[in-house]
Amino acid sequence: MKRHSRWFLCAVLLTAALLLWGCWGGGTKKEQTVDEFLAQMETALNSLDANKIANLYSFPILLDPVLPGQEELKFERQHFVRMIQGALTAAKEGGAVFEVKFVEPKYQEKSDSAVVETQVYMKVKIDEDTAHNVFVAFVNDLIDVFMELYEEVLKEILKEFFDEIPDDFTEIAEQLWDALMAGEPVEWPVEEEITEEVFFELTKVNGKWKLSSEVDVELPLTALFRR
Secondary structure: OOOOOOOHHHEEEEEEEHHHHHHHHHOOOOOOOOHHHHHHHHHHHHHOOOOHHOOOEEEOEEOOOOOOOOOOOEOHHHHHHHHHHHHHHHHHHHOEEEEEEEEEEEEEEOOEEEEEEEEEEEEEOOOOOHHHHHHHHHHHHHHHHHHHHHHHHHHHHOOOOOOOOOOOHHHHHHHHHHHHHHOOOOOOOEEEEEEEEEEEEEEEEOOEEEOOOOOOOOHHHHHOOOO
């Protein structure tokens, strides 16, 4: 048997201890509270960072079927990020301002689930060019993901808007933008403060709260396009 110095043995023991600490978190794993999750949610939404927002969700996200006999539509984390990344980037580059704050939240909590009822305050400021770029980027990326995963579903949805579906995604986005703007004139830049009551469900994953995969929580981004 080879002999090693005591410093070598100390180093081995220290490394082993650090590895065990990393695996078990020092023997205790702090459970996230609902209040801590809501604070994380505010920070993520206000950041307009796609990955931080994705961290709020339990994946896959499930949507109701569109076609007869079809199963639920399923989207994994990478699909979700792709769908919102371009729009959020356009918003940040255009200097758009979004603020979200939960006011006096109440919740019913169980061991691995919770239902949250809260007032949500949203402040939005954006100019016309940025709003246009956000919308076009979102529609383009949404279509791109649907074309990859659910092409037939996409075509069925687009039939509601187009007699003949354009081949160019950007043309689809531009036509939808024109239709959106064809109603009551919008005074630009848009500056709105909105307070609404919302409900959403949480599920606990590895000690962390996540938005349920079937939840429908409105991002402040969508407040731009209310008419």
